[in-house]
Amino acid sequence: MDEQKKNMLSLIQPTNTPHLGNYLGAMQNWVRLQNDYNCFFGIADLHSITVRQDPVKLRAQIKESYALLIAAGLDPEKSTLFVQGHNCQHAELSWILSCYTQFGELSRMTQFKDKSAKYSDNINAGLFTYPVLMAADILLYQADLVPVGADQKQHLELARNIAQRFNGVYGDTFTMPDPYITKTTAKVMSLQEPTKKMSKSDENPNASVWVLDDKDTIIRKFKRAVTDSEAEVCAREGKDGIINLMSIYSAVAGKSFEEIEAEFRGKGYGDFKLAVGEATADMLAPMQAEFKRISADKAYLEACMKQGAEKAYKATRKTLQKVHKKVGFVVL
Numbered sequence: 001m002d003e004q005k006k007n008m009l010s011l012i013q014p015t016n017t018p019h020l021g022n023y024l025g026a027m028q029n030w031v032r033l034q035n036d037y038n039c040f041f042g043i044a045d046l047h048s049i050t051v052r053q054d055p056v057k058l059r060a061q062i063k064e065s066y067a068l069l070i071a072a073g074l075d076p077e078k079s080t081l082f083v084q085g086h087n088c089q090h091a092e093l094s095w096i097l098s099c100y101t102q103f104g105e106l107s108r109m110t111q112f113k114d115k116s117a118k119y120s121d122n123i124n125a126g127l128f129t130y131p132v133l134m135a136a137d138i139l140l141y142q143a144d145l146v147p148v149g150a151d152q153k154q155h156l157e158l159a160r161n162i163a164q165r166f167n168g169v170y171g172d173t174f175t176m177p178d179p180y181i182t183k184t185t186a187k188v189m190s191l192q193e194p195t196k197k198m199s200k201s202d203e204n205p206n207a208s209v210w211v212l213d214d215k216d217t218i219i220r221k222f223k224r225a226v227t228d229s230e231a232e233v234c235a236r237e238g239k240d241g242i243i244n245l246m247s248i249y250s251a252v253a254g255k256s257f258e259e260i261e262a263e264f265r266g267k268g269y270g271d272f273k274l275a276v277g278e279a280t281a282d283m284l285a286p287m288q289a290e291f292k293r294i295s296a297d298k299a300y301l302e303a304c305m306k307q308g309a310e311k312a313y314k315a316t317r318k319t320l321q322k323v324h325k326k327v328g329f330v331v332l
């Protein structure tokens with residue numbers, strides 16, 4: 001770890017494969033950030049069981065998500081790529097921090113309210129304390145910067161409040177984490193409802209392009225994308241569907257809006273959609289090939305996970321010991 005560099009940390013849930021928006025908005029950026037920060041990227045297996053999971057499927061998804069990080073270009077030597085549950089200190093710190101988090105604070109979390117409505121037959125305590133575990137993830141690594149989507153902002157804010165409270169009582173212990181606002185290459189909207197962001201939880205199978213979709217599937221989804229009744233590829237107001245396709249095309253093919261307008265002047269939406277689909281599939285192809293290669297190499301994947309677990313443990317041991325000392329535990 002380079003003491004001169006700031007720490008950056010983010011975790012992703014293993015239970016959903018990322019979509020095109022995650023790839024363009026987050027994963028591609030992470031790869032670029034590897035040289036500028038001490039990067040910690042993790043798979044949030046502990047968080048995923050707040051909703052009932054099938055064990056066989058979950059195990060496969062954890063490995064898949066981990067392989068995807070590497071396939072996307074994150075370097076297990078340069079960064080710390082870990083599975084949350086492999087570092088037991090997350091759960092330990094989470095317990096301690098839960099004693100510094102108020103019931104009322106957790107009750108105000110909008111994600112808890114949404115999820116407890118959605119999974120009303122299983123409103124477990126983990127669903128409620130989920131943000132404390134997330135705070136533990138962040139504070140354990142003394143993260144300066146945390147790239148998060150809008151849906152996680154409130155959780156990050158809570159992590160800051162917990163840190164501040166703890167530091168207030170015991171003196172400087174945790175680094176105050178700041179949100180890292182990604183300079184997104186493209187804001188990717190749903191292909192079916194282009195005023196809504198592309199989302200992992202969208203029920204409509206044609207709304208999202210998954211990063212592991214094959215070429216035919218990608219092209220089919222773009223062909224079905226909702227546009228408008230005109231026939232002009234341009235970024236005029238009210239043309240949300242076309243604007244979405246233009247910004248995706250711009251991000252994946254590196255073309256400006258002007259160039260795109262010129263390319264499709266006098267052509268129909270069919271041609272345009274096909275071009276966006278092909279360009280997207282081509283952009284994802286190397287990552288998908290790499291994913292296939294890594295996934296087939298079980299020994300390599302396991303070795304990376306082991307190394308990641310050790311690096312994660314070492315990087316966080318001091319923080320937890322400090323916390324134990326501060327709260328008055330006996331440190332051996």
Ligand code: TRP
Nearest residue numbers: 009010011012013044134137138
């Ligand atoms: N809760 C986050 C999500 O669902 C995942 C997550 C867990 C996370 N721990 C984190 C994100 C720490 C950033 C930092 O997307």
